[in-house]
Amino acid sequence: MSASAVMAPHSNPLPARAGRGSKNIVPESQTMPRKLFELVGADATRPFSPFCWRTRMALAHKGLTSETVPWRFTEKSAIAPHGSEKVPVLLDGEKPVVDSWTIANYLEDNYSDRPSLFGGEGGRAMARMLNWWGDVVVVGGMFPMIAADIVTRLAPDDAAYFRKTREARLGGMRLEDAAASREKDVLAFRKNLDPMRLTLKTQLYLGGTAPNYADYIVFGCFQWARVVSEFKLLAEDDPVHAWRERLFDAFDGLARKSPGFAV
Ligand SMILES: N[C@@H](CCC(=O)N[C@@H](CS)C(=O)NCC(=O)O)C(=O)O
Numbered sequence: 528m529s530a531s532a533v534m535a536p537h538s539n540p541l542p543a544r545a546g547r548g549s550k551n552i553v554p555e556s557q558t559m560p561r562k563l564f565e566l567v568g569a570d571a572t573r574p575f576s577p578f579c580w581r582t583r584m585a586l587a588h589k590g591l592t593s594e595t596v597p598w599r600f601t602e603k604s605a606i607a608p609h610g611s612e613k614v615p616v617l618l619d620g621e622k623p624v625v626d627s628w629t630i631a632n633y634l635e636d637n638y639s640d641r642p643s644l645f646g647g648e649g650g651r652a653m654a655r656m657l658n659w660w661g662d663v664v665v666v667g668g669m670f671p672m673i674a675a676d677i678v679t680r681l682a683p684d685d686a687a688y689f690r691k692t693r694e695a696r697l698g699g700m701r702l703e704d705a706a707a708s709r710e711k712d713v714l715a716f717r718k719n720l721d722p723m724r725l726t727l728k729t730q731l732y733l734g735g736t737a738p739n740y741a742d743y744i745v746f747g748c749f750q751w752a753r754v755v756s757e758f759k760l761l762a763e764d765d766p767v768h769a770w771r772e773r774l775f776d777a778f779d780g781l782a783r784k785s786p787g788f789a790v
Pocket of ligand 1: 576626
């Protein structure tokens with residue numbers, strides 16, 4: 528495991544063609560290097576956790592750089608000293624911050640001079656609900672459909688660990704058996720996105736006219752799927768598909784430029 532790419536700072540989430548002016552951002556202190564432990568498989572250049580992608584997008588929204596530290600499921604000892612068994616783990620200088628929701632709140636409170644992730648306390652409170660919706664409905668809905676693809680992307684030790692822990696989570700079902708019904712299951716998954724689909728009929732983003740953390744919560748899940756699976760979770764004429772395209776393009780194509788499948 529070694530530290531790799533430094534993510535560039537971004538001040539404007541919107542794709543260039545959206546034509547919004549960029550804000551003046553206070554330059555970052557060079558004395559506070561930031562590191563983000565991110566889940567990867569056999570290929571260290573393909574970070575794929577939904578939660579790590581939420582954090583990546585949040586850092587970009589704040590215009591903050593961070594150095595990626597590729598991390599694999601069985602490398603628990605690398606993050607144990609920072610008080611976690613899971614990623615994302617953000618090291619802001621010396622300070623470890625653990626869990627994507629905690630990190631988003633930390634960034635909002637400690638970098639309050641930068642673009643807001645929540646747009647105020649009401650937005651933060653509503654994003655809390657959306658974070659759970661993202662975990663339960665979106666991650667939970669995608670998981671059985673793509674888990675068999677994930678296992679093929681992992682290094683051998685991680686693959687064994689993933690299969691054991693995730694098949695237990697599925698009540699003992701083999702990952703491949705869970706995926707076998709995905710052509711049918713995806714229809715129910717898409718239906719569950721109706722509240723979001725209806726919202727996107729009257730606004731471009733969950734955050735309104737521009738994306739914010741509400742969008743990154745859900746988008747992180749789609750980016751996770753795109754990195755590991757060729758399976759098409761969305762129909763091309765779906766407003767959620769168009770929204771996802773806009774998020775792929777945000778921050779100069781941060782997510783689109785990260786290796787993944789055409790979905
Ligand atoms: N609630 C946590 C969830 C983090 C999480 O589950 N991360 C996964 C990667 S997607 C992990 O590190 N799992 C370690 C394991 O399963 O041992 C967050 O939002 O950050």
